[in-house]
Amino acid sequence: MLFVCYPRCGTCRKAQKWLEEHGIAFAVRDIKEERPTEAELRAWQKKSALPLRRFFNTSGLKYKELGLSRKLDEMSDDEAFALLASDGMLVRRPILVTDERVLVGFREAEYETLAK
Numbered sequence: 001m002l003f004v005c006y007p008r009c010g011t012c013r014k015a016q017k018w019l020e021e022h023g024i025a026f027a028v029r030d031i032k033e034e035r036p037t038e039a040e041l042r043a044w045q046k047k048s049a050l051p052l053r054r055f056f057n058t059s060g061l062k063y064k065e066l067g068l069s070r071k072l073d074e075m076s077d078d079e080a081f082a083l084l085a086s087d088g089m090l091v092r093r094p095i096l097v098t099d100e101r102v103l104v105g106f107r108e109a110e111y112e113t114l115a116k
Contacts, residue, residue, distance in 0.1 A: 001024065001025065001026040001027070001096065001097065001098050002026065002027050002029060002095075002096070002097040003015070003016065003019065003026040003027065003028050003029065003094060003095075003096055003097075004029045004031050004036065004091075004093060004094060004095040004096075004097065005028065005029070005030065005031060005093050005094040005095075006030065006031050006032055006088070006089070006093055007030060009093060009094075011093070011094065011105070011106050012093055012094045012106075014106060015094045015096070015106035015111065016028070016094070018106070018108065018111055019096075019111070019114075022111075022114070022115045024114055024115065026096070031088035031089075031091060031093055031095075032088045032089060033088075034088075035085065035086075035087065035088030035091070036084070036085060036088065036091060036095075037085055038081045038082060038084075038085040041055065041081050041084050041085055041091075042081055044095060044097060044102045044104075045081075045102075047097075047101060047102045048101065048102035048103070048104060050102075050104060052077055052080050052081070053072060054092065054104055054105075055084055055091060055092055055104060056068060056072065056080075056084065056090060056091070056092060057089065057090055057091055057092045057093065058092070060089055060090065061089075062087060062089050062090050063090060068083075068090075092104050092105055093105075094106060096111075096114075098114070
């Protein structure tokens, strides 16, 4: 299981703590140091079955600086994936990649299904 996070992010720390407390093994990857590739993002989005928009960190400074709330609707998927791959801080986190699925963000109810 791969846990893609930003160590200074409170939500990421909360999710990591939850995983540790439930004895779930995972490998950590710092999203800023080793940002996801476009191919990874495409695969994760497909496996998650989430809309591409959900992969954007809408509360991040970079998202706001670029005015993406207005621009995303006009972007092609290719442009959006390329943009996400260009800067790890644009990507919503944490991302938890398992063999079966991909979870984006931290919702305890979703994580609970991992402990069963």
